[in-house]
Amino acid sequence: MSEDEKLLKEAKKLPWEDRLMHKNWKVRNDANIDLAAVCDSISDPKDPRLREFGPFFKKTLADSNAPVQEKALDALIAFLKAADADAARYAKEVCDVIVAKCMTGRPKTVEKSQTAFMLWVELEAVEQFLDAMEKAIKNKVAKAVVPAIDVMFQALSEFGSKIVPPKRILKMLPELFDHQDQNVRASSKGLTLELCRWIGKDAVKSILLEKMRDTMKKELEAELVNVTGTAKPTRKIRSEQDKEPEHEAASEAVISGPSEEAAAEVHQEIDEYELVDPVDILTPLEKSGFWDGVKAAKWSERKEAVAELTKLASTKRIAPGDFTEICRTLKKLITDVNIAVAVEAVQAIGNLASGLRTHFSGSSRLLLPVLLEKLKEKKPALAESLTQTLQAMHKSGCLNLADIVEDVKVAVKNKVPLVRSLTLNWVTFCIETSNKAVILKVHKEYVPICMESLNDGTPEVRDAAFSALTAIAKSVGMRPLEKSLEKLDDVRKKKLTEMIGGSGGGPAVVSSSGAIQASVGSSSSLEVSDGSFARKSAASMLSGKKPVQAAPANKKAASTKLGVNKKGDGSGHAKVSKPAETEDVEPAEMSLEEVEEKLGSLIQADTISQLKSTVWKERLEAIGSFKEQVEAIQELDPSVEILVRLLCAVPGWGEKNVQVQQQVIEVITHIASTASKFPKKCVVLCLVGISERVADIKTRAHAMKCLSTFCEAVGPGFVFQRLYKIMKEHKNPKVLSEGILWMVSAVDEFGTSHLVLKDLIDFCKDIGLQSSTAATRNSTIKLIGTLHKYVGPGIKGFLSDVKPALLTALDAEYEKNPYEESAAPKRTVKAAESMSSSSGGGLDSLPREDISGKITPVLLKGLESTDWKIRLESIETVNKIIEEANKRIQPTGTGELFGALRGRLYDSNKNLIIATLSTIGGVASAMGAAVDKSSKGILSDVLKCLGDNKKHTRECTLSTLDSWLAAVHLEKMIPYITTAITDAKLGAEGRKDLFDWLSKQLNVLVNFPDATQLLKPVASSMTDKSADVRHSAEACFAEILRICGHEVVSKNLRDIQGPALAIVLERLKPYGGLYETFESGRVSAASKGSSKIGKSNGYGDRPTRHGSKANSSRAIPTKGPRQESLMSVQDIGVQSQALLNVKDSNKDDRERIVVRRYKFEEIRSEQIQDLENDLMRFFREDLHRRLLSTDFKKQVDGIEMLQKVLPSIGKDIIEVLDVLLKWFVMRICESNTSCLLKVLEFLHELFDMLKSEGYIMTEAEAAIFLPCLIEKSGHNIAQVREKMRELIKQIILTYSAAKTFPYIQEGLRSRNNRTRIECVDLVGFLLENHVSEIWGHLKSLQSVASLTSERDGDIRNAALITLATGYKILGDDIWKFVGKLTEAQRSMLDERFKRKAREMDKRKEGKPGEIRAVLRRSVRDNGLDLAEQSGEVSRSTVGPLSNRDSYSHPEFQMDRAPIPRTVPGTVGPTDWNEALDIISYGSPEQSVEGMKVVCHELAQATSDPEGSAMDDVVKDADRLVSCLANKATLKCFRLQCWSLFVVLNWFKMLTLFDLSR
Secondary structure (H helix, E strand, C coil): CCHHHHHHHHHCCCCHHHHHCCCCHHHHHHHHHHHHHHHHHCCCCCCHHHHHHHHHHHHHCCCCCHHHHHHHHHHHHHHHHHCCHHHHHHHHHHHHHHHHHHCCCCHHHHHHHHHHHHHHHHCCCHHHHHHHHHHHCCCCCHHHHHHHHHHHHHHHHHHCCCCCCHHHHHHHHHHHHCCCCHHHHHHHHHHHHHHHHHHCHHHHHHHHHHHCCHHHHHHHHHHHCCCCCCCCCCCCCHHHHHHHHHHHHCCCCCCCHHHHHHHHHHHCCCCHHHHCCCECCHHHHHHCCHHHHHCCCCHHHHHHHHHHHHHHHCCCCECCCCCHHHHHHHHHHHCCCCHHHHHHHHHHHHHHHHHHHHHHHHHHHHHHHHHHHHCCCCCHHHHHHHHHHHHHHHHCCCCCCCCCHHHHHHHCCCCCHHHHHHHHHHHHHHHHCCCHHHHHHHHHHHHHHHHHHCCCCCHHHHHHHHHHHHHHHHHHCCHHHHHHHCCCCHHHHHHHHHHHHHCCCCCCCCCCHHHHHHHHHCCCCCCEECCCEECCCHHHHCCCCCCCCCCCCCHHHHHHHHCCCCCCCCCCCCCCCCCCCCCCCCCCCCCHHHHHHHHCCCCCHHHHHHHCCCCHHHHHHHHHHHHHHHHHCCCCHHHHHHHHHHHHHHHHCCCCCHHHHHHHHHHHHHHHHHCCCCCHHHHHHHHHHHHHHHCCCCCHHHHHHHHHHHHHHHCHHHHHHHHHHHHHHCCCHHHHHHHHHHHHHHHHHHCCCCCCHHHHHHHHHHHHCCCCCHHHHHHHHHHHHHHHHHHCHHHHHHHCCCCHHHHHHHHHHHHHCCCCCCCCCCCCCCCCCCCCCCCCCCHHHCCCECCCCCCCHHHHHHHCCCCHHHHHHHHHHHHHHHHHCCCCECCCCCHHHHHHHHHHCCCCCHHHHHHHHHHHHHHHHHHHHHHHHHCCCHHHHHHHHHHCCCHHHHHHHHHHHHHHHHHCCHHHHHHHHHHHHCCHHHHHHHHHHHHHHHHHHHHCCCCCHHHHHHHHHHHHHCCCCCHHHHHHHHHHHHHHHHHHCHHHHHHCCCCCCHHHHHHHHHHHHHHCHHHHHHHHHHHHHHHCCHHHCCCCECCECCCCCCCCCCCCCCCCCCCCHHHHHHHHHHHHHHCCCCCECCCCCCHHHHHHHCCCCCCCCCCCHHHHHHHHHHHHHHECHHHHHHHCCCCHHHHHHHHHHHHHHHHHHHHHHHHCHHHHHHHHHHHHHCCCHHHHHHHHHHHHHHHHHHHHHCCCCCHHHHHHHHHHHHHHHHCCCHHHHHHHHHHHHHHHHHCCHHHHHHHHHHHCCCCCHHHHHHHHHHHHHHHHHCCCCCHHHHHHHHHHHHHHHCCCHHHHHHHHHHHHHHHHHHHHHHHHCCCCCCHHHHHHHHHHHHHHHHHHHHCCCCCCCHHHHHHHHHCHHHCHHHHHHHCHHHHHCCCCCHHHCCCCCHHHCCCCCCCCCCCCCCCCCCCHHHHHHHHHHCCHHHHHHHHHHHHHHHHHHHHCCCCHHHHHHHHCHHHHHHHHHHHHCCCCHHHHHHHHHHHHHHHHHHHHHHHHC
């Protein structure tokens, strides 16, 4: 063994990464070969080894050894063939390495690189591939650029523009056109030609030609002449290849469907609009002076301004933006007195429509009525512009036929004939350029318009109407016009028929596969030439270039050649399997000679010759022999078609002898039943003859049996579809009548799951029931009766417009064939049809119509109209739409309709409410189960209508509920019903009716678990003050008890409280042991503590929905001694427990839920439920029962209970403070004065307690409480306002002035004038007493200054007083903070400031702003003035919040300037002496806290110059000066600032002291 062989053998033991990175090139080469072999052996794309190998290639492909690099590419190709789209994660790195290292290598290396790139595209890594190509084309070496262009060319030509986006390639080409290498330029031209085949020549020319040199442009234009036809993908991405077996197994769908789809795929072109980047025109339009120009008095200036817009909007794609104002301006300019301006404006609208497309839809609807009205102008220039603009609006998708119906109706009634005719011409254009599906939806709207216009007195209008009708017929056929044609006279009918016949007579639908194949075959000589090669080089697209040889283009040859490999080779189809072709159902022509030739020796020649005999006995003998020979054939499948073709030719369907006919049918029946696959072609060959034999009584039984066998072989759907046309057009009426009778038996045997029911019903309705033959009508009635057995009464909606006599006969047939929900077919189909539905019948198998196109903006606007007649008309229109859809509609697009109908349930007109209820019921019935998700909760609004005092309205509501219940199950309605029952606005009569209805529905149920959800609201209603409600609720409870059983009811009583529970337990007494078990369980639960109460209720974990904020069914007040005794008994049982249970409290988790501000104005029911749960969890039962009571007296009792024990449970109160504050917010928002005064009294004591505990509210607690307190501070009772004002000032002292200020500022924007006055006064309070803490908020004085312009004199006066206070503190600097003011406001302020200055001078308080001026001069070097202006002073005075460690969560702590206070374990001083001690001996941070207290004491002394406080302060003057002198020497800027501030306050106090003495 040689050294190399030893080395290789040893290396095979190494890990893959070591082998691939080995220093010996032979080892690396061998490793890549082994790696490729392993990848080839992998059959599962999810194999974990593939994920292991993926990262190796970015290193192996960069190998410096060329042979190794080639083997690495082989390994990569094998890897990509084995992998799936998940491998795309490695695409970017690997593609970049290939571009950098492999594209400049040897030809074989380059070829393999291209193969790898194609496989990356196949794995859907297209973006990474194109990113790599962008780098490749920038390579300085030309020979590396050409392969990159070629691989892009291959990817585009094989995968198509749907996979490889042309937009990216188009951006690369301009750079290549100017390349210095001629091969690169030639390849780029070839790539451009390929693009033309995919996206069209015009799109390429408009995008690229302007970026080319003239020479290049001429060369390319010369080459473009040779490009004809369109392109088609020849290769699929891997995910689509994986779906091919499924497509093979699927049987054929609708006959013409596949061919139409294929035709659409062949002729599909990419829209040029999608290839260009949007251009912003709003910015340059602003700079152009457009707005000034359109307002100019001179028409020429207006025209120039609009012309600039027209020019800017002429770009192919405009960036979306706000064009509302522009459209309003253009709408005015359309009616400009100068025609030139109007023409320019219309052209600008057309350009905007073309550039913005669907983004211009809203504006198009706004402008359309004006444009149609302007059609009356006779000026050719204006008329032409209008026509082009209207056409552009439709072509670009801004408008569709459904959108313009109402505007067209108005326009065709215009008194100017020109408007009518041109409008109809435009409608014709819209019809001709719309697809068939759109026209099918709207033709019922346009046909009456056109028919009415045929009677117009102006010839042009009549001609335009004829053209529109012709366009409709050309698109969707004559059927929509049949009924309308009957109303026309002979002359008009003849003219219309001639016009339709001259235009082609029907819809131009590509339905034959032959036509498509011809289209594809003639697509382009550049795609495949001579059927023997495909182009791989971009340069080969150019004329004179010899194409590269490739695999044959023939599908069978390619399949044979490539089918050997598992994944195929990279340059061809990556995965070749049998194409998913639909079965060809149309038999080709074949002569008898060809049939005999293909038959060979399968059938004896004598038999065939006898079949041709003119003697009937010989033919009879021959057919008997034929039958024996066919039965003897073992492998019948290959010969099925040829045998059937022979029988159709000889003796053929023209055979006169009945016996021979019977034998022929029996042979065909045998073949159809024996063959494993009976082709649909054979059915088509036989159907006409068999249907005629059905009409003959002698052959009828055989023929019917044969048809049933066909159904078993290919499915009844295909047979029925073919028979419709045959029976309709046949001249013998028996073919129709007896054929329908066979259909009756077929439906009975096979059911309806394989049928397109709409087609069958339409056939019965339009052909069978309309027949003049009684036998046909009777057969049709039997068929419809059989359908009723499978699909139910829903079929009646499709037949509501037939004659009354027929309806009577149908009703009788329905009774004979009642709906059987479990009706099952007796026979099955061999091969599943693609059109067969999953359901075996039933109501949902009936077709539903999409009505989204009929729910127009005009209809929705009509439902919101101020005119009740229009609203009623719109409601009737909705009913009409449902009727036209046969009361079977889809939920698509009905969201806005439900929203509009919801508004009508609150209409001021009661008759409209009743009509709306009826409509909602109709919509629910028509939509079925889908209405539950599509209705957006409208059922809750329907239930509210039970609160109406009119009995008729309530009855209509109950009818709507019946319709809703028929569509959905009762469990879907239960959540809405439970909410409605607890709604106080429902009223006693409404609740009684709802309970009666509910009892009626529950009465027919046996097993209904969701009934337990009704327990709580029903139990609560059993204590209602209305006897009728109580009686109905008890009846409903009895039904719940019957359905659920007493055991289930007993297990779901924990959520029921008070007298309701007592009543329920009384009802459960007959069940003895259960009652006692519940009582004992209740006592034991109470002894364990109230923390577990409320965790489980009758609704599982789902919270109860509440109708209002204050309504709670936990404690419903009732009169009489019964409740009092019950409550007292309950109270006695829990007296021994602690009032608060905070063991399980997690305050931090609760505070995370509060986001910035607690919305007290609209507390959601979920929040109310959470609050109730928290109260029950943390508060003793007797306390939370009082707090949750709806009786304010009980609430006051609860507050008094807390008030008595407040000093002793301070720490527990702090733990649940957020819960208490939420409850206080609800009480403050209520209108009960007694309870409110008690709440305010308790809050005063509560905050005193918090102050004594040294606790500061958290941000979350402040966000819960302060917004409500501030908003309600403007109470209409003076006593309440006074208490709230004192409470807020108390909070400011204990919380933080700086952090309370934003809430006060928010109150300045309140709608309540009293609230704003209170907030303005509070701002003045803060300025006078806490100005040092709110320096950073002084800019907010703008809000106060703005109030000086209010009409209310009290607000103005309060604002002026507060600003005067600010002037006193800040002096003239206050003008910097008040913002922009009017002259009147400045005058008022100036006068008030002068008055304030005089008052200060009189009181000897110094000059305004003197304190601040002294401060500014003293610290000018330190920049304190700048700090003041920016708010830094406030921020610089922040100290550590050590007193919050034990209470608050760190995430809610924010910067603040707290008032110092004493807390165990903290350093905050509480009085003057302690503050001086801390200043002297404490740390800098502690000294700052002490200085704050000194400032506060000095301010208090200053405010009362005559008091004793000033004398006490003056005594400590020397001590204070000594302390400050020591601290001022420290190098701490913050400490120095505070020292100076204390000095200033000291000087101010001494000045007042001298003056007073």
